[in-house]
Amino acid sequence: xxxEKISSALGIRPMSEIDEDEKQVPVVTKATEEEKxxxxxxxxxxxxxxxxxxxxxxxxxxxxxxGKDAMLEMLEIAKQSEQPRxxxxxxxxxxxxxxxxxxxxxxxxxxxxxxxxxxxxxxxAQTNTVNNNLILSTSxxxxxxxxxNTDKNDGVIDG
Numbered sequence: 001x002x003x004e005k006i007s008s009a010l011g012i013r014p015m016s017e018i019d020e021d022e023k024q025v026p027v028v029t030k031a032t033e034e035e036k037x038x039x040x041x042x043x044x045x046x047x048x049x050x051x052x053x054x055x056x057x058x059x060x061x062x063x064x065x066x067g068k069d070a071m072l073e074m075l076e077i078a079k080q081s082e083q084p085r086x087x088x089x090x091x092x093x094x095x096x097x098x099x100x101x102x103x104x105x106x107x108x109x110x111x112x113x114x115x116x117x118x119x120x121x122x123x124x125a126q127t128n129t130v131n132n133n134l135i136l137s138t139s140x141x142x143x144x145x146x147x148x149n150t151d152k153n154d155g156v157i158d159g
Contacts, residue, residue, distance in 0.1 A: 046114075053111045060104045067097045 007014040071093050078086035136144075 046117075050111070050114055053107060053114060057104065057107045057111060060100055060107060064097060064100050064104060067093065067100060071097060 003014045003016060071090065074086070074090045074093055078090050
């Protein structure tokens, strides 16, 4: 088969019509370690996400501070009135503040992960796991256990 027949069957230009410049395949070089560590594209959306997370974190911190003041005031009112409903309101406010604190911790964690995602993983964060294997027969293991047991009983006086 000729190139023209194959090209027409595939719906492409024949090789004879393609210039030498077009025939050359671009050379792909390997990325350095530094280039691999960098994110492919740092977009404005990533920056906006970090800013949004920081704004939410600040808002939750403000709510927690305001809630603390409100809780102290409500506690004083509850003590003065000695009504069960007032103490119920204080306990509900305490639970709400605890939930806000949990949200604050979650937001801080999300911010940390978002920064790592944008900046790339740090070398120090990587850990190596070393597995130590000890190969023994059952008789060796029993002998070790027996020796360890006799070492413990050396200082014990039975009587």
